[in-house]
Amino acid sequence: MASAGCAVVFENELRVIERPRPIPAEDEVLIRLRRGGICNTDHELMRGYKHFSGTLGHEFVGEVIEGPAEWLGRRVVGEINISCGICDMCHGGIPTQCRERRVLGILNYDGAFADVFRLSQRNLWPVPDSIPDDCAVFTEPLAAACQILEMAHLRPADRVVLIGAGKLGLLAAQVVRLTGVDFSVVVRHDTQAARLKNWGIQPVPRSAVSDGSADVVIDCTGTAGGFADALDMVRPRGSIMLKSTYHDLPQADLTRVVTQEIHLIGSRCGPFGAALRLLEQGLVDVASLIEAHYPLSEAVRAFEHAARPGALKVLLTPG
Amino acid sequence: MASAGCAVVFENELRVIERPRPIPAEDEVLIRLRRGGICNTDHELMRGYKHFSGTLGHEFVGEVIEGPAEWLGRRVVGEINISCGICDMCHGGIPTQCRERRVLGILNYDGAFADVFRLSQRNLWPVPDSIPDDCAVFTEPLAAACQILEMAHLRPADRVVLIGAGKLGLLAAQVVRLTGVDFSVVVRHDTQAARLKNWGIQPVPRSAVSDGSADVVIDCTGTAGGFADALDMVRPRGSIMLKSTYHDLPQADLTRVVTQEIHLIGSRCGPFGAALRLLEQGLVDVASLIEAHYPLSEAVRAFEHAARPGALKVLLTPG
Numbered sequence: 001m002a003s004a005g006c007a008v009v010f011e012n013e014l015r016v017i018e019r020p021r022p023i024p025a026e027d028e029v030l031i032r033l034r035r036g037g038i039c040n041t042d043h044e045l046m047r048g049y050k051h052f053s054g055t056l057g058h059e060f061v062g063e064v065i066e067g068p069a070e071w072l073g074r075r076v077v078g079e080i081n082i083s084c085g086i087c088d089m090c091h092g093g094i095p096t097q098c099r100e101r102r103v104l105g106i107l108n109y110d111g112a113f114a115d116v117f118r119l120s121q122r123n124l125w126p127v128p129d130s131i132p133d134d135c136a137v138f139t140e141p142l143a144a145a146c147q148i149l150e151m152a153h154l155r156p157a158d159r160v161v162l163i164g165a166g167k168l169g170l171l172a173a174q175v176v177r178l179t180g181v182d183f184s185v186v187v188r189h190d191t192q193a194a195r196l197k198n199w200g201i202q203p204v205p206r207s208a209v210s211d212g213s214a215d216v217v218i219d220c221t222g223t224a225g226g227f228a229d230a231l232d233m234v235r236p237r238g239s240i241m242l243k244s245t246y247h248d249l250p251q252a253d254l255t256r257v258v259t260q261e262i263h264l265i266g267s268r269c270g271p272f273g274a275a276l277r278l279l280e281q282g283l284v285d286v287a288s289l290i291e292a293h294y295p296l297s298e299a300v301r302a303f304e305h306a307a308r309p310g311a312l313k314v315l316l317t318p319g
Numbered sequence: 320m321a322s323a324g325c326a327v328v329f330e331n332e333l334r335v336i337e338r339p340r341p342i343p344a345e346d347e348v349l350i351r352l353r354r355g356g357i358c359n360t361d362h363e364l365m366r367g368y369k370h371f372s373g374t375l376g377h378e379f380v381g382e383v384i385e386g387p388a389e390w391l392g393r394r395v396v397g398e399i400n401i402s403c404g405i406c407d408m409c410h411g412g413i414p415t416q417c418r419e420r421r422v423l424g425i426l427n428y429d430g431a432f433a434d435v436f437r438l439s440q441r442n443l444w445p446v447p448d449s450i451p452d453d454c455a456v457f458t459e460p461l462a463a464a465c466q467i468l469e470m471a472h473l474r475p476a477d478r479v480v481l482i483g484a485g486k487l488g489l490l491a492a493q494v495v496r497l498t499g500v501d502f503s504v505v506v507r508h509d510t511q512a513a514r515l516k517n518w519g520i521q522p523v524p525r526s527a528v529s530d531g532s533a534d535v536v537i538d539c540t541g542t543a544g545g546f547a548d549a550l551d552m553v554r555p556r557g558s559i560m561l562k563s564t565y566h567d568l569p570q571a572d573l574t575r576v577v578t579q580e581i582h583l584i585g586s587r588c589g590p591f592g593a594a595l596r597l598l599e600q601g602l603v604d605v606a607s608l609i610e611a612h613y614p615l616s617e618a619v620r621a622f623e624h625a626a627r628p629g630a631l632k633v634l635l636t637p638g
Contacts, residue, residue: 088554089554089555089556094555094556097555097556097579097580099531099555151580212418227573235407235408236408236413236416236418237408237413237416242573242576242577243577244577245574245577245578246573246574246577249570249571249572250570250571250573251568251569251570251571252568252569252570252571252573253568254546254561254565254569254571254583254585255564255565256585257561257583257585258561258562258563258564258565258585258586258587259564259585259587260416260585260587261416261470261584261585261586261587262585263582263583263584263585264573264576264582264583264584265580265582265583266573266575266576266577266578266579266580266581266582267577267580268577268578268579268580
């Protein structure tokens with residue numbers, strides 16, 4: 001039997017356990033973790049989302065230690081949706097919405113917060129040498145931010161407002177900045193404002209955004225109050241991009257969606273290729289979003305840290 | 320003073336009053352009512368929507384009895400949004416979403432349920448002789464049904480499901496049928512089913528629509544339960560068209576909008592020209608949707624009739 005390793009498991013409570021090295025299926029490789037990133041979704045899963053039980057983790061960069069020659073020894077990131085390849089969504093070119101998908105560390109597939117874990121070869125993307133591990137681990141959430149541009153056409157002349165400048169919102173803000181739109185981000189805290197200014201993005205208080213003034217509002221709040229704010233800010237016939245999952249079942253003023261003929265557009269997982277290009281070309285700053293590093297063995301403390309209000313990215317390291 | 324006439328007024332309660340003939344502003348004409356149509360929005364206004372108080376009525380066909388020569392004596396229908404002509408929406412070619420709009424019988428503008436009423440000339444459309452009054456009065460709601468096709472592209476190969484086959488839903492169904500899509504309408508009652516079959520549209524029970532199967536769902540229910548049904552029926556990356564205003568503030572599963580990357584698209588007032596063409600060419604059947612006629616003087620009874628569950632269109636006639 002191969003040597004054991006540790007894994008970050010949630011079963012009613014979060015624990016770090018020892019487990020035998022996983023045995024890859026025919027289409028899978030084994031990956032040794034180099035960095036893992038803790039996401040709000042991980043916290044949602046521990047609060048009961050999808051009745052999750054198992055190994056957590058879907059943001060990672062690692063090294064292939066078992067698999068076919070073309071992947072062996074390569075540094076990789078991985079898409080999180082393990083798709084069936086045969087349903088209408090897969091055939092329609094939308095494998096991220098596969099009807100039968102499993103999802104790394106989220107749905108029926110062991111996650112990446114482990115010394116060694118499995119993943120389908122088809123999900124792998126090689127990481128260019130110029131992208132350090134601490135940046136490559138942001139590929140998955142950065143791809144999700146890029147998905148905003150996959151799902152809607154932001155025109156350079158548009159007036160765009162982003163609300164919810166947390167971990168994902170700050171990545172989304174950097175991606176949106178690159179489109180040249182007339183852009184502002186609603187902030188509540190000075191630290192957010194300073195960070196945004198550093199990137200050349202205009203931080204504004206909520207009161208600075210006139211009602212009905214935005215062509216597009218990007219809602220990264222995941223709250224009913226945030227969605228209500230988005231409805232106030234968007235112009236008639238404008239668009240609201242929904243980027244975060246919501247707690248419970250929010251009340252939503254759908255009547256205004258009708259009478260103002262608003263488009264609501266959900267977006268989820270995004271294009272890894274685009275995210276890697278943006279990282280390689282240094283067009284987004286992810287390094288400054290790192291809040292702390294913890295070894296896998298201290299994952300429980302790492303999750304506690306990541307759960308603090310306003311906390312940015314907490315990374316897990318081997319060992 | 321010109322002769323008095325009656326008007327259907329809501330001020331805490333619905334009454335038919337005598338009032339002096341209105342005096343048109345410079346850009347307005349006077350119109351003598353030939354038919355008025357009672358809409359669900361009229362009932363919503365009486366339940367407190369927009370804190371309405373005044374003369375009701377926005378669906379009408381009438382004859383111009385005072386105004387410039389080019390309109391005098393003509394039979395007309397009229398758009399309901401009285402727009403400012405100078406705001407960004409008006410300049411952007413979207414006067415129905417005018418920032419400063421008044422709305423006939425809905426917002427700061429006396430309605431059409433009166434022997435004689437005023438309307439801006441710019442809102443008028445002449446009615447072709449081949450369209451009888453009982454059909455022409457449907458121009459406004461039929462235009463609203465056409466707005467579905469203004470706001471979204473229904474592709475002929477799409478699988479489309481409509482829910483909420485009431486007054487507006489039955490008009491929307493007929494417009495959607497003309498696109499050639501694979502179309503079914505969810506019904507609860509045999510009378511709806513028979514009517515739809517008559518038009519060559521497939522009525523189905525809710526249970527016949529598989530979850531995640533529809534490319535487009537058209538929600539004419541205006542209820543939280545209807546919206547939840549729409550979310551169940553639509554496929555990932557599909558669209559939900561919202562056509563009816565909702566009671567109160569519905570709970571809405573926005574998380575599914577995000578994770579399934581769904582488009583929600585609101586639509587409101589529509590193109591009168593298209594509606595008149597469909598009526599003139601006999602491509603939609605509105606005559607069979609008429610439930611009853613009442614003279615203006617019996618408007619209170621007419622409104623009671625229109626409020627019965629399942630009631631279709633109740634028309635008001637002069638006198």
